[in-house]
Amino acid sequence: MGIFHNVSPDIAVDIGTNNTRIYVKDKGIVVNEASVVVARGGDARSIMAIGDSSEELIGRSAGDVRVIHPLRDGVIVDYEMAQIMIHYFVSKAIGSGRVLRRPRVVVTIPGEVSKVERRAVINAMQSIGARQIFVVEQAFAAALGTGLPVYEPQGNLVVDIGGGTTEVALVSMGGIVLSHSIRVAGNKIDEAIAGFLKKQHAIMVTERVAEQIKLDIADIRPEIAPEHMAVVRGRDIATGMPMTVDVNMKKVSESVHEPVREIMDAIRWVLGRIPPELAADILQGGIYMTGGTAALPGLDAMIATEFGVPVSVARDAGECTTLGAGYMADHFDMLGGANLIGK
Numbered sequence: 001m002g003i004f005h006n007v008s009p010d011i012a013v014d015i016g017t018n019n020t021r022i023y024v025k026d027k028g029i030v031v032n033e034a035s036v037v038v039a040r041g042g043d044a045r046s047i048m049a050i051g052d053s054s055e056e057l058i059g060r061s062a063g064d065v066r067v068i069h070p071l072r073d074g075v076i077v078d079y080e081m082a083q084i085m086i087h088y089f090v091s092k093a094i095g096s097g098r099v100l101r102r103p104r105v106v107v108t109i110p111g112e113v114s115k116v117e118r119r120a121v122i123n124a125m126q127s128i129g130a131r132q133i134f135v136v137e138q139a140f141a142a143a144l145g146t147g148l149p150v151y152e153p154q155g156n157l158v159v160d161i162g163g164g165t166t167e168v169a170l171v172s173m174g175g176i177v178l179s180h181s182i183r184v185a186g187n188k189i190d191e192a193i194a195g196f197l198k199k200q201h202a203i204m205v206t207e208r209v210a211e212q213i214k215l216d217i218a219d220i221r222p223e224i225a226p227e228h229m230a231v232v233r234g235r236d237i238a239t240g241m242p243m244t245v246d247v248n249m250k251k252v253s254e255s256v257h258e259p260v261r262e263i264m265d266a267i268r269w270v271l272g273r274i275p276p277e278l279a280a281d282i283l284q285g286g287i288y289m290t291g292g293t294a295a296l297p298g299l300d301a302m303i304a305t306e307f308g309v310p311v312s313v314a315r316d317a318g319e320c321t322t323l324g325a326g327y328m329a330d331h332f333d334m335l336g337g338a339n340l341i342g343k
């Protein structure tokens, strides 16, 4: 037993803007927690909570307690906190006993990142002791994770809409043929809702309240959304005093128009560049939506109407990227090429 217990496992790490998920070979997703660190004074030496255990501190924290999101728009913006957070999640997934465990890691990154942003992810993996790292683009992992035949010569179109980025990619023969990534997704939709409330109702709401209102949207197409009012809690922008307002949810649907438009434009960009030999596959097979924001009611129908192709929302849409990267971790020995780092 003992000796096998110390064999380093192969894992997949999907560090999302909002959620980090870790897959362990032959086990599945064992960690799925918020990408958040809470620290006194925002100081890495005074960490109070990481991930889901931050939940109870957020909102009721007083004084100099800071809530840190180490990622923004899909990329690491606070390297030190990201490293601590990832180390914590990986230890939780595979243990960090006396014997140093040096896993082989498949790690996901968004499509259009700078060399520095890519390097930060690789460095973070090396800092937690990864002995080999395979970097996979999120859209490819998402297509694989939703069960599309990505290694076949046919074309597959995936739209992965998470919290920080939207990835649109045409996938075929084991790679990405064409893709476009924008830093607009669920969080920008929350911001649009917060902006609308501020402007129309002079109320300031927290990120989570804005997200909660989004989750109450019955349909993002205002012409379809039913007439219904919701009570929203926040603070008066003039006095800072707590207040509540009645908000028309049809108007909330209207308020997310801009970020939704940007997502549509990203899809249009890719659709307009599909090589003729793969176009028939897409017209027939349509678009597959993954990522947490794929569940936004009416978004699938809106895309189908706009582009005249069938649209399917993946089952467990939020987990597709991790499952795809996990599938690659299950077959780590078959990975190679320029995306494999370390030996």
Ligand SMILES: Nc1ncnc2c1ncn2[C@@H]1O[C@H](COP(=O)(O)OP(=O)(O)OP(=O)(O)O)[C@@H](O)[C@H]1O
Pocket: 015, 016, 017, 018, 019, 020, 073, 074, 161, 162, 163, 164, 165, 166, 185, 186, 187, 211, 214, 215, 291, 292, 293, 294, 295, 296, 297, 317, 318
């Ligand atoms: N039922 C739902 N309807 C609409 N949006 C949802 C739903 N469930 C989750 N979301 C949104 O999905 C987003 C999180 O998705 P996901 O976990 O895929 O993001 P992520 O992987 O952390 O981010 P990224 O991949 O962009 O870096 C959040 O904006 C959340 O509000």
Ligand SMILES: [Mg+2]
Pocket: 015, 016, 017, 138, 162, 163, 291, 321
């Ligand atoms: Mg993601």
